[in-house]
Amino acid sequence: MKSSKIAVTSFLALVALTGCTTVGTSGDGSSASASQSDEPSRLETVADSGVLKVCTTGDYRPFTYLDPGTGEYTGIDIDMVEDLAQRLEVDVEYVPTTWATLMPDFLGKCDIGVGGISISLERAAQAFYTEPTLDEGKTPITLCENVEKYDTVEEINQPGVRSITPIGGTNEKFADEHYPDGEVIRYEDNNTIFDEIIAGRADVMTTDASETMWVANEHPELCAVHPDEPFNFSQKAYLLPQDDVEFREYVDQWLNIAKNDGTYDAAKAPWFG
Numbered sequence: 098m099k100s101s102k103i104a105v106t107s108f109l110a111l112v113a114l115t116g117c118t119t120v121g122t123s124g125d126g127s128s129a130s131a132s133q134s135d136e137p138s139r140l141e142t143v144a145d146s147g148v149l150k151v152c153t154t155g156d157y158r159p160f161t162y163l164d165p166g167t168g169e170y171t172g173i174d175i176d177m178v179e180d181l182a183q184r185l186e187v188d189v190e191y192v193p194t195t196w197a198t199l200m201p202d203f204l205g206k207c208d209i210g211v212g213g214i215s216i217s218l219e220r221a222a223q224a225f226y227t228e229p230t231l232d233e234g235k236t237p238i239t240l241c242e243n244v245e246k247y248d249t250v251e252e253i254n255q256p257g258v259r260s261i262t263p264i265g266g267t268n269e270k271f272a273d274e275h276y277p278d279g280e281v282i283r284y285e286d287n288n289t290i291f292d293e294i295i296a297g298r299a300d301v302m303t304t305d306a307s308e309t310m311w312v313a314n315e316h317p318e319l320c321a322v323h324p325d326e327p328f329n330f331s332q333k334a335y336l337l338p339q340d341d342v343e344f345r346e347y348v349d350q351w352l353n354i355a356k357n358d359g360t361y362d363a364a365k366a367p368w369f370g
Contacts, residue, residue, distance in 0.1 A: 138343035152207035156287035159368035161212030174211040176364035197265030210336030234327025238309040241320040261299035
């Protein structure tokens with residue numbers, strides 16, 4: 098733990114020397130720091146406690162999955178946050194959450210939020226994001242025999258077309274906005290949601306292209322619909338505490354290193370090949 102504290106102290110000193118947290122003059126002539134909080138950085142408190150508290154839903158493969166039998170988390174972002182904790186020389190404590198309660202849980206309980214979290218302005222008003230980990234967008238997934246039936250928003254937004262979506266999060270928001278004339282089925286368990294399409298109880302789901310590609314590999318009955326040409330543009334990133342510039346600088350530097358030293362590619366390999 099001592100070496101972790103030394104590394105954190107050195108990083109904070111480097112931030113100060115390079116001017117990442119600048120000091121300027123406010124409108125009334127007083128000095129103001131770029132970091133608006135007087136609280137110690139999460140970088141320091143995590144090192145002192147020896148624990149990195151991680152909010153994750155555990156229901157969004159390939160990014161995060163909680164095995165109900167073993168109680169173990171797996172996924173791309175799970176491997177990544179374990180690597181971050183290892184480099185900080187601290188332990189990981191996972192805090193279970195849902196898409197509907199992600200933000201209040203993160204704000205009250207966690208140091209970082211991971212697990213295929215899309216960047217949205219609503220979330221950005223309450224928290225920092227890291228640099229993006231992935232560029233993609235929303236695209237449909239359906240039975241392979243129905244790909245041509247549901248390859249446009251207009252075709253899905255029709256009476257009688259059953260679009261299934263998990264409760265909370267950006268998938269539900271997209272469905273409500275784009276499919277007002279269709280039937281939107283709200284489903285609580287994101288781990289079994291694709292079984293509803295296979296069983297014929299839903300027709301299509303619109304979700305992130307990365308998820309559709311993974312699901313199509315797992316379920317040969319299902320096909321991702323034009324994942325390379327999604328309906329919109331979105332990015333994924335990790336949630337960080339708002340106004341904590343030092344912590345964000347550290348995590349962004351770690352993420353940049355992980356993307357270039359093979360760590361991120363190794364985390365993706367078991368899921369995408």
